[in-house]
Amino acid sequence: xxxxxxxxxxxxxxxxxxxxxxxxxxxxxxxxxxxxxxxxxxxxxxxxxxxxxxxxxxxxxxxxxxxxxxxxxxxxxxxxxxxxxxxxxxxxxxxxxxxxxxxxxxxxxxxxxxxxxxxxxxxxxxxxxxxxxxxxxxxxxxxxxxxxxxxxxx
Amino acid sequence: xxxxxxxxxxxxxxxxxxxxxxxxxxxxxxxxxxxxxxxxxxxxxxxxxxxxxxxxxxxxxxxxxxxxxxxxxxxxxxxxxxxxxxxxxxxxxxxxxxxxxxxxxxxxxxxxxxxxxxxxxxxxxxxxxxxxxxxxxxxxxxxxxxxxxxxxxxxxxxxxxxxxxxxxxxxxxxxxxxxxxxxxxxxxxxxxxxxxxxxxxxxxxxxxxxxxxxxxxxxxxxxxxxx
Numbered sequence: 415x416x417x418x419x420x421x422x423x424x425x426x427x428x429x430x431x432x433x434x435x436x437x438x439x440x441x442x443x444x445x446x447x448x449x450x451x452x453x454x455x456x457x458x459x460x461x462x463x464x465x466x467x468x469x470x471x472x473x474x475x476x477x478x479x480x481x482x483x484x485x486x487x488x489x490x491x492x493x494x495x496x497x498x499x500x501x502x503x504x505x506x507x508x509x510x511x512x513x514x515x516x517x518x519x520x521x522x523x524x525x526x527x528x529x530x531x532x533x534x535x536x537x538x539x540x541x542x543x544x545x546x547x548x549x550x551x552x553x554x555x556x557x558x559x560x561x562x563x564x565x566x567x568x
Numbered sequence: 569x570x571x572x573x574x575x576x577x578x579x580x581x582x583x584x585x586x587x588x589x590x591x592x593x594x595x596x597x598x599x600x601x602x603x604x605x606x607x608x609x610x611x612x613x614x615x616x617x618x619x620x621x622x623x624x625x626x627x628x629x630x631x632x633x634x635x636x637x638x639x640x641x642x643x644x645x646x647x648x649x650x651x652x653x654x655x656x657x658x659x660x661x662x663x664x665x666x667x668x669x670x671x672x673x674x675x676x677x678x679x680x681x682x683x684x685x686x687x688x689x690x691x692x693x694x695x696x697x698x699x700x701x702x703x704x705x706x707x708x709x710x711x712x713x714x715x716x717x718x719x720x721x722x723x724x725x726x727x728x729x730x731x732x733x734x735x736x737x738x739x740x741x742x743x744x745x746x747x748x749x750x751x752x753x754x755x756x757x758x759x760x761x762x763x764x765x766x767x768x769x770x771x772x773x774x775x776x777x778x779x780x781x782x783x784x785x786x787x788x789x790x791x792x793x794x795x
Binding site for chain 2: 449453463
């Protein structure tokens with residue numbers, strides 16, 4: 415996912431990019447160090463709220479282009495994620511759109527693959543464990559730790 | 569307040585002069601009234617019903633609910649009779665009175681702007697004014713509203729501009745916060761592309777113009793005209 419986001423920097427004017435899940439939680443980012451992780455929970459919540467307002471009152475958005483003085487934020491939404499790209503206003507917009515088309519395709523594939531991997535059983539550990547006295551649900555060998563919506567210790 | 573009040577067995581009769589119907593509604597709501605106000609103007613009459621300080625029903629001619637309320641608020645003058653103990657047969661309005669009054673204030677501003685543009689007396693159903701900004705006459709524009717940063721509506725095209733204004737007023741605030749988080753200041757434009765519609769919001773000179781239109785709407789061209 416980092417590679418996909420990094421590839422967006424091939425377009426001159428791209429400052430950085432990040433991916434949020436549909437609930438607004440940060441999934442991945444490729445942003446300059448000045449943009450610390452702490453800003454993203456609020457940012458994500460607000461972006462999701464914007465989507466909800468637009469959906470209720472006007473239109474469900476697929477693309478959102480925010481033009482600030484000197485810089486733009488280009489947001490593209492799929493059912494799986496929100497891809498946001500911070501760019502200088504001098505960016506070649508058609509090139510940026512094309513690059514985000516490719517990035518969205520790759521991100522969708524990567525995100526679609528993730529739940530399957532996370533849900534995959536851990537046969538060796540389960541087989542090694544003693545048989546339970548009563549039928550219970552099959553559990554992972556050890557508690558899963560989540561970070562930015564992803565399982566990190568498997 | 570210049571309204572004339574005469575005691576009557578049922579309450580007070582009054583002539584609305586120097587006080588708007590909107591003022592009267594706010595007074596009834598703040599007083600947590602449970603009663604009706606009958607409003608008369610040019611041989612027409614309507615009623616607004618309050619229960620516990622909330623507007624629960626309005627009726628005029630064949631209109632009921634919020635359309636009736638906004639129709640009554642279009643009347644620039646008239647008389648009122650407060651009818652204590654009168655309750656509606658049905659509740660047709662469920663929005664909080666603050667929200668309704670806000671929306672009504674926008675209607676009132678719109679009306680004032682229309683009056684300023686045309687010196688002729690207000691008719692109950694004024695003909696729609698062409699938008700002052702030619703860009704909003706684009707055939708692909710379905711609904712548009714121009715308002716100030718403090719929420720005063722300047723111009724509107726299409727249905728329910730109050731809702732469009734409220735939506736974009738909120739969206740603009742959220743996006744400014746997002747911009748600040750990212751070190752981007754001075755939000756100028758918002759381009760929204762959806763499956764069924766496109767929307768545009770242009771911020772310039774302390775005014776916000778929000779437009780919703782068909783997918784054929786050319787957002788960059790429209791933004792240039794509105795900037």
